[in-house]
Amino acid sequence: MNDFPDGHLVEQAKKGNIDAFTELARRYQERIYQTILWLTRNNLDADDLAQETFMHAFKCIKDFKQRSGFYTWIYRIAVNLTLNFLKKRNREKNKKEALLENFNIEKNPEKANLSPEKQSLRKELRKMLSEAVDSLPLHYRASFILVVFQGLTHYQASQVLRCSENTVSWRMHKARKMLQVKLLPYLEGDGK
Amino acid sequence: MKCKKIERRLSDSVDGEISRKKKAVIEKHLKKCTSCKTYSEYIQKLNDEMKGLEKQGVSEAYKQDFCNRLKAKLLFPRKREKRGPFPALKQKWIFAAAGLLLVAFITIFFLFYQLTGIQDEKLYVFSxxxxxxxxxxxxxxxxxxxxxxxxxxxxxxxxxxxxxxxxxxxxxxxxxxxxxxxxxxxxxxxxxxxxxxxxx
Incomplete structure (x- = not known):
């Protein structure tokens, strides 16, 4: 299964092959989880929503026309589910409770080589940057996370978010302007 | 090109979403405009720092566990749990039946009231x-x-x-x-x- 391309696995999954679908999930699970985690800021919610994303995808895979890549399609499901979840529960208010430092997150490989002082500064910086991203309006945040953290192009992000490339470009610009205002003292200084 | 437009294009440039032609125009502008140059440095730095944050990954154990749980759910899908003592559909019927009973009770009460002596008492006029x-x-x-x-x-x-x-x-x-x-x-x-x- 590991060597098959996405297209073949999708075809198999459409026929009800659970192993083929699980392989697809294995390939994209990490990126989906991280994207959801960036949006929800809560590991448990991210885990639940990632599971729900793949469950939903398996249920609907027969309707997947393969006009876009599987990853774009699965991203779209994940982002839509997460945005709905956030709107419904208004989780943004409680997001500070469970930040990134918990169970299954692997330690940053760089961290081991840093001195305690630098680790502390790094932690503070991460917190500041995370909070600044969290403060962005939901759709701006989604665009920013997909482009900056997940490395999607504007076109791919527009496919996921079902908007035009121009909208993604505009949201990125506005998000950067907002972040610049929040992080100006840090950006002006050394920051390290 | 005005500075506002340049700022927008700088954002696209950081994302690698700009044509060579526009990039040349921007570079030309940056040589003349210090505020746009500073902004360009800010957003580049911001992008680098943000990308640095993304280096966290999930453990192999978690990945495996995630896939196992997913596979189990796909193999043995659970039926949706019923909410409350009655499923939603049944609840609707129960409310409808209760409403009908209430209407019937009120109708019977008024008919009874009309047909019994209470009515006579009410209409009795002393002569x-x-x-x-x-x-x-x-x-x-x-x-x-x-x-x-x-x-x-x-x-x-x-x-x-x-x-x-x-x-x-x-x-x-x-x-x-x-x-x-x-x-x-x-x-x-x-x-x-x-x-x-x-x-x-």
Whole structure:
């Protein structure tokens, strides 16, 4: 299964092959989880929503026309589910409770080589940057996370978010302007 | 190109979403405009720092666990749990039935109310003539009863005709047997008529 391309696995999954679908999930699970985690800021919610994303995808895979890549399609499901979840529960208010430092997150490989002082500064910086991203309006945040953290192009992000490339470009610009205002003292200084 | 447009293009440039031609225009502008150059440095730095944050990954153990849980859910899908004591559909029917029962109960109550004596009681209007007729029927040929009734009427009229004292006012309502709608003159006339009849 590991060597098959996405297209073949999708075809198999459409026929009800659970192993083929699980392989697809294995390939994209990490990126989906991280994207959801960036949006929800809560590991448990991210885990639940990632599971729900793949469950939903398996249920609907027969309707997947393969006009876009599987990853774009699965991203779209994940982002839509997460945005709905956030709107419904208004989780943004409680997001500070469970930040990134918990169970299954692997330690940053760089961290081991840093001195305690630098680790502390790094932690503070991460917190500041995370909070600044969290403060962005939901759709701006989604665009920013997909482009900056997940490395999607504007076109791919527009496919996921079902908007035009121009909208993604505009949201990125506005998000950067907002972040610049929040992080100006840090950006002006050394920051390290 | 104006600085605002340049700022927008700088954002695209950081994302690698800009044509060579536009990039050349931007670079040309940056050489002249210090504020745009500073902004360009800011957003580049911001992007680098943000990308640095993304280096966290999930462990292989978690990945495996995630896939195992997913596979188990796909193999043995759970039925949706029912909410509350009744499923939503049944609840609707229960509410509808309860509503219908309430309407039926109210209808029956009003029909019963209309058909029973309560209605008669409500519509009953006192009639002096009718009352007198009933009393005279009760008295019949009994002269003793007739004399007693006449003296009672006279006493009652006398009581009403005399000037009212405070004590009388307190018990006034009790004496309004038949005379509540009659004027004093009418009562005097009735009194004289009763006396005539008694004398005869």
């Amino acid at each position: 002096f003539e009718k009352a007198m007729e009933e009393i005279s029927w009760e008295i019949g040929d009994n002269s003793e009863l007739e004399a007693l009734f006449n003296s009672m009427l006279l006493a009652s009229i006398d009581e009403l005709l005399k000037p009212l004292e405070w004590e009388d006012i307190l018990g006034y309502e009790e004496n309004l047997i038949f005379w509540e709608n009659l004027s004093e003159e009418e009562m005097r006339f009735i009194k004289s008529e009763i006396k005539k009849e008694m004398e005869s």
